[in-house]
Amino acid sequence: MTADATTSTHDVTWSEHESKQLLAQHGVAVAAEQLVHSGEGAAQVAAAMGFPVVAKLCGRAIAHKTERGLVKLRLGDPAAVDAAVQELLAAAQPDDGDVGVLVAEMVSGNRELIVGVATDPQFGLTIMVGIGGIFTEVLADVAFRLLPITSVDAHEMIDDLASQALLGAFRGEPEVDRQALAETLLAVGAAAASVEGLTSIDVNPLIVVDGKPIAVDALVVTL
Amino acid sequence: MSHDLSPLFNPKGVVVAGASTHPGKFGFVSLHNLLANGYEGNVFATNLEAENVLGVQTVGSLDEIPYGAADLVFVCTPGKVVPGLLRQAAAKGIKAAFITSAGFKEAGDDGAQAERDLVALAEELGMVIAGPNGQGVISTPVNMCAQIVAPYPPAGSIGVVSQSGNLVSTFLNLSRASGVGVSRAISAGNAAMLDVSDYLEWFGTDDATSVALAYVEGLTDGRAFMDRVTSVAAQMPIVLVKGGASDEGSKAAASHTGSLATNDRVFDGAIRQAGAVRADGLEEAFDTAATFATQPLPKGPRVAVVTTVGGWGVLAADAISDSRLELADLAPDLFDEIAKLVPPRWSRNNPIDIAGGETRDTVPDILTIVASHPAIDAVLFLGIGIQSNQARLQREGGFYPDHGLERIVAYHERQDTRYAEAAAEASEASGKPVLIATEFAVADPNNPGPATVRATGKYCYPSADRAVAALAHTWDYAQRRQRRSN
Numbered sequence: 202m203t204a205d206a207t208t209s210t211h212d213v214t215w216s217e218h219e220s221k222q223l224l225a226q227h228g229v230a231v232a233a234e235q236l237v238h239s240g241e242g243a244a245q246v247a248a249a250m251g252f253p254v255v256a257k258l259c260g261r262a263i264a265h266k267t268e269r270g271l272v273k274l275r276l277g278d279p280a281a282v283d284a285a286v287q288e289l290l291a292a293a294q295p296d297d298g299d300v301g302v303l304v305a306e307m308v309s310g311n312r313e314l315i316v317g318v319a320t321d322p323q324f325g326l327t328i329m330v331g332i333g334g335i336f337t338e339v340l341a342d343v344a345f346r347l348l349p350i351t352s353v354d355a356h357e358m359i360d361d362l363a364s365q366a367l368l369g370a371f372r373g374e375p376e377v378d379r380q381a382l383a384e385t386l387l388a389v390g391a392a393a394a395s396v397e398g399l400t401s402i403d404v405n406p407l408i409v410v411d412g413k414p415i416a417v418d419a420l421v422v423t424l
Numbered sequence: 425m426s427h428d429l430s431p432l433f434n435p436k437g438v439v440v441a442g443a444s445t446h447p448g449k450f451g452f453v454s455l456h457n458l459l460a461n462g463y464e465g466n467v468f469a470t471n472l473e474a475e476n477v478l479g480v481q482t483v484g485s486l487d488e489i490p491y492g493a494a495d496l497v498f499v500c501t502p503g504k505v506v507p508g509l510l511r512q513a514a515a516k517g518i519k520a521a522f523i524t525s526a527g528f529k530e531a532g533d534d535g536a537q538a539e540r541d542l543v544a545l546a547e548e549l550g551m552v553i554a555g556p557n558g559q560g561v562i563s564t565p566v567n568m569c570a571q572i573v574a575p576y577p578p579a580g581s582i583g584v585v586s587q588s589g590n591l592v593s594t595f596l597n598l599s600r601a602s603g604v605g606v607s608r609a610i611s612a613g614n615a616a617m618l619d620v621s622d623y624l625e626w627f628g629t630d631d632a633t634s635v636a637l638a639y640v641e642g643l644t645d646g647r648a649f650m651d652r653v654t655s656v657a658a659q660m661p662i663v664l665v666k667g668g669a670s671d672e673g674s675k676a677a678a679s680h681t682g683s684l685a686t687n688d689r690v691f692d693g694a695i696r697q698a699g700a701v702r703a704d705g706l707e708e709a710f711d712t713a714a715t716f717a718t719q720p721l722p723k724g725p726r727v728a729v730v731t732t733v734g735g736w737g738v739l740a741a742d743a744i745s746d747s748r749l750e751l752a753d754l755a756p757d758l759f760d761e762i763a764k765l766v767p768p769r770w771s772r773n774n775p776i777d778i779a780g781g782e783t784r785d786t787v788p789d790i791l792t793i794v795a796s797h798p799a800i801d802a803v804l805f806l807g808i809g810i811q812s813n814q815a816r817l818q819r820e821g822g823f824y825p826d827h828g829l830e831r832i833v834a835y836h837e838r839q840d841t842r843y844a845e846a847a848a849e850a851s852e853a854s855g856k857p858v859l860i861a862t863e864f865a866v867a868d869p870n871n872p873g874p875a876t877v878r879a880t881g882k883y884c885y886p887s888a889d890r891a892v893a894a895l896a897h898t899w900d901y902a903q904r905r906q907r908r909s910n
Contacts, residue, residue: 212678317681321690323646329681343684345693347650353907354697361696401679422679 212400213423216261218303220421224404227395228388230381231416234305240286244279246304253277253307258289260300264420275307308417311372313406316386316414318348318393320400328390330358330382332367333406340364348390355383375412385414398424427552427618429626430495431519433563433608437466437494438570439486439518441509442501443477450524450572451500454560455480458498461569461576466493486512496520498570503527503538503556507545514549521546523555524572529614530557539616546617558613559589562596564606565632571611580605582713583633585623587612588667591639594706595713601869603878604714607632619644621652628656635716636660637709641667650694657699658908661716661901664702665709666691699904701897711894714883719857721902722895724801726752728794729775729888732787732807737775740804740861740888747896749802751775758797765790785839788846795850795858802857802899803850804891808843809864809873811836816871837872844876851882857895861885 215223218236225231233250236259237243247254258271266272271292273285286302293300313333321327324347331343344361346354359379362368368377385407393399400422407414438458444451455469455478468489471482483489486497486509497513499506503525510521528539539556546553554561560571564579573589577599586592589611599606608630612620620640627633636656643649656662666688695702703709727749731737744751754762754774762776765786771777778790787805795803815836818829825833844860851858864871865884877884885891 315680317679317684319679319682319685321646321685321687323643323687324650324690324694325647327685327690327693329684331684337680338683341684341689343689345685345690346697347647347690347694350697357696357904357907358693361693401682403680405680420679 211424214261214264215421215423216259216263217257217266217418217420218259218301219261220402220419221416223396223421224389224392224402224416224419227392229385229392229404229416230413231419232305232308234303236301236303237286238290238301240283240290243286243302243304244282247276247282248279250304250306254282255303255305255307256282256285256289257303257305258293258297258300259303260293260297262296262298263300305417308408308410308415310408310410310415311374312367312377312409314382314409314414315343316389316404316407318389318399318402326393326399328358328386328393330362330386332362332364337405348393350386350390352383352387355386358386359383374409377409377414378412381413385416392421396421396423400424426625427622429520429552429618429623432496432522432552432554432561432610433568433626433630434566435465435495435520435568437468437496438463438568439468439470439489439494439497439513440570441470441486441497441499441513443469443471443480443482444500445471445475445477449500452477453572454498454500454524454570457560457569457571457574457576462567463569464567468494486516489516491515492517494518496522496570498560499523499525499555500572501525503535506556507542510542510545510549510551510553514551519551521551521553521555522558522561522570523553523613524558524560525555526557528556528616539614543617553617554610555613556616559592559611561611562592562606562609564608575600577609578603578605580607581632581634581717582606583623583627583630583636584609584638585612585620585627585636586610586639587615587620587641588639589613591665591706595637595710598707598710602710602714602865602883603881604717604883607634619649621649624656624662625652628659634660635713636662637713638662639665639667639706639709646694650698653695653698653700657901658905661713661898662698662700663709663713663716663897664695664700665706666695666702696904699901699908701901703897704893707890708893708897711883711885711890712897715857715859715894715898716901718882719851719859719898720855722802722857722899723902725750725899726799726801727892727895728752728754728797728800728803730787730790730794730803730805731775731777732780732810734777736806736861736888737771737777740806740892741775743889743892747892749892749896749899752800755797755799758794758799761793762790765793787839787843788849791843791846791850791858792853795854795856800856802895803847803859804888804895805843805847805858805860806862806888808860808877809840809862809868809871812840812872813864813868816868840871840873841876844873844880844882847877848880848882857898859883859885859891859895861888861891863887
């Protein structure tokens, strides 16, 4: 399944940076990041952010970054950042359009969640929370609601997840802050409502850091 | 749009249009069912030859019915004459039609056009129409069985609506078997004018109905449906079963979220959001509706299991642990009270296995004490009917009534009767659910245990698992309603 084959030709996929800016405006906690266009600039940004950092090729037409090797993790010093950015910019293809490189703080946690918005043919815009990571589709431990949602709905969605043990204290990490997660859901819902012609939002992964959910990647699609 | 469905469910008279002398035809069966169950309003029937059917002198046309004597026409004619019948009915002050006739939307494009025309006509005439292609309508407050199928259920407070006529019958059969009665039941048929949500909305206003039980497959307008379910669920529990739930949904979605957004998951979330209950299958749906109809809502999740059967208590505890309910801790004062009433070998824990304590006659007191304790929100009693089962064998075993058997059989049967009565009284006195589960509910319904449960107006659950699943749904509903009212 590729995005090209399944996305209507009228759909516009926002760049990761634009997608996260929208989410951040509505209150989603997003990993610190900055868009750069050269290796030199990137090293300065990374130094200010603190190492290690992540570098990702970023542009409207780019999906499937991981599969194309367009994500460079754990860059520990300015030279590594510089080299990674050169490599990413060189890997860009004409079809990718205008691109830059996102330099972002390296967020790590044992638990990944997924939050998203999808358009249901019957019900219109829906919002989802689920257990993220590589087993997302296999476990399909997800809960949906119709947008808009209330705070009660957001909390009940979290309660609906089967893997409640994953939301408790886990491998030395504190329990997931359910209030913060509920607020994230409300913020994603508000972001969806703010955009005319919104088709979908994926916030994936939403990594739990010290109990708080942080959006590490996001994709907004509009008509 | 809200419709007044009183003419459909509380008609002062019914006209069976298309009555037949042939006992295999819908026009005979529907008149038969209406008469056989003692409908209290006026009964009229039309028949082209004005024959006598089941003692009713039919008339050749609706034009011959007195004006204002009936509110409902039950249509058993071929589909093509239905528009004319509606005009004649409206001229006689009839405000509702139940249309069994086929040949509409289910029959293709021409039928679909005929159905749209029928709705437009009904709107013009100020009538409500149920169906077409439906099986009928039940209304126990007026003893009305206007349907082309059996059965007629006992009176009660469950309102049934279904997109499948046969599933109405299924729920009515379960009602008959369990004794937990029905207020209204209707098969939506093609739902040309009135769909499931219209009936749910009316049930919400109906004093005779305390819980709605619905089967749905497809929805024409999902948002509008959920908006109505939301407003009704704030007043009254709604239990839904969804057919077509295995749909894989939006395979073509480009986003992760979209690929996870199957129809079933979205429907499930929407139902929860609306504050209604989605049951997993027909038995669970009926169990749950029967619980809403016959037990108070739980005020908390803490369940005490009182059992005379060790294994059943263990399985019940497992089921509770797997649910959103909690196996209650026995408070020291409750522990001490129970200990006074049972042999020393009792379980000393929850499940409260009273270890033969039933022979000491204390089950009623234990049920009362446990149900009234402030740290207990619901009680599940297991083991009823065992003594009566032995009594049955002794009654039928060839030695009865000699050898002291008459006396002991009567004693055993009286004990199970007392337990069922005590459970109902404990629920009444405490305002808490007190559920009884036993396989005798289906294995031997005439056993005085389940028979007395039915006589007290309660539902006898066929297993502890099913009781726990139903109780858990009522607790979920109670919580959702509470959260939404804040």
